[in-house]
């Protein structure tokens with residue numbers, strides 16, 4: 001879904017990206033990554049929030065993602081944005097977010 005996927009640029013260097021695809025009838029975060037030397041500066045959160053705001057604008061009700069068990073940085077980011085664990089396997093879990101209920105969307109009133 002190119003209209004809700006973003007890259008973060010520093011000059012012409014890509015330092016972060018979020019790629020969203022359509023899966024089982026709903027948007028799914030296929031990739032989210034930030035360059036190692038640019039982590040913990042708020043870029044991952046900003047990319048995810050940009051996607052969430054755009055989805056809310058487009059009246060898409062939800063956003064899903066998979067995260068690998070033990071990927072604590074990502075799990076902590078998703079928890080802080082109120083993704084709820086909706087299914088789990090030995091390797092990872094599926095999180096879902098009702099976009100309109102996300103804290104940053106509520107704050108801005110969409």
Ligand SMILES: CC(C)(COP(=O)(O)OP(=O)(O)OC[C@H]1O[C@@H](n2cnc3c(N)ncnc32)[C@H](O)[C@@H]1OP(=O)(O)O)[C@@H](O)C(=O)NCCC(=O)NCCS
Pocket residue numbers: 031032033034035038039040041042043044045046066067068071072073074076077078080
């Ligand atoms: C997960 C990832 C995208 C986070 O990007 P980031 O730009 O470093 O994240 P942010 O700076 O926006 O941090 C947002 C929140 O994530 C959590 N977080 C990020 N890095 C963390 C770490 N190393 N340890 C614990 N929590 C972490 C924190 O809750 C943080 O909020 P805080 O800074 O207010 O405490 C980045 O670590 C990454 O690219 N990892 C490798 C790829 C990956 O695992 N992608 C996810 C696939 S599901």
